[in-house]
Amino acid sequence: MALTWRGELAAGEQVLVLGAGGVVGQAAVQLARIAGARRVIAGARSPAGRERAERAGADAVVTLDTEDVAELAERFRAVAAGPVDLVLDPLFGAPAAAAARTLRAGGRLVNLGSSAAETCPIDSATIRSRSLRLLGYTNNELAPEQRAAAMTLIAEQSALGRLAVAYEAVPLKDAEAAWRRQADGLATGRIVLTVGE
Numbered sequence: 177m178a179l180t181w182r183g184e185l186a187a188g189e190q191v192l193v194l195g196a197g198g199v200v201g202q203a204a205v206q207l208a209r210i211a212g213a214r215r216v217i218a219g220a221r222s223p224a225g226r227e228r229a230e231r232a233g234a235d236a237v238v239t240l241d242t243e244d245v246a247e248l249a250e251r252f253r254a255v256a257a258g259p260v261d262l263v264l265d266p267l268f269g270a271p272a273a274a275a276a277r278t279l280r281a282g283g284r285l286v287n288l289g290s291s292a293a294e295t296c297p298i299d300s301a302t303i304r305s306r307s308l309r310l311l312g313y314t315n316n317e318l319a320p321e322q323r324a325a326a327m328t329l330i331a332e333q334s335a336l337g338r339l340a341v342a343y344e345a346v347p348l349k350d351a352e353a354a355w356r357r358q359a360d361g362l363a364t365g366r367i368v369l370t371v372g373e
Contacts, residue, residue: 192278
């Protein structure tokens with residue numbers, strides 16, 4: 177819903193997904209493809225995240241290993257096929273500010289999280305010079321019908337094998353160690369606890 181309802185993704189557009197190594201980002205890369213994006217660029221913060229974004233189907237992956245907004249923007253531009261139409265941003269901070277600099281006139285940045293930072297150094301000139309649209313998104317604003325449609329799409333695409341995310345099945349007794357690995361960025365995917373094994 178962040179891509180289609182809030183971000184108004186249209187077939188043929190170029191999308192930049194930040195945080196593409198995480199579960200939300202991996203799903204967003206695949207869902208952008210399903211919705212008809214012509215090119216999907218990903219940003220990931222770790223080597224493992226880069227691999228997950230590539231497996232999810234990103235055309236190009238940029239490493240988000242600096243807080244230098246100008247440098248990140250240049251990295252995005254180097255792999256983009258022209259200006260970006262839509263940015264999906266669960267990170268905020270420097271990655272979002274850099275991504276905003278790659279948007280076309282009238283481009284959209286949809287923020288749905290702040291795992292990189294609570295504030296973002298987007299300058300006024302970047303927003304004004306291209307009449308950018310900065311949009312917030314939360315699942316809490318969805319109507320029940322929208323939630324049902326989104327869950328149906330996710331279930332259908334998953335059943336068809338078009339939508340999958342990296343996960344690590346862990347016995348419940350090992351939950352504490354698994355969550356520690358996840359917090360340290362060492363988990364191989366989303367932690368899924370198993371019971372009764």
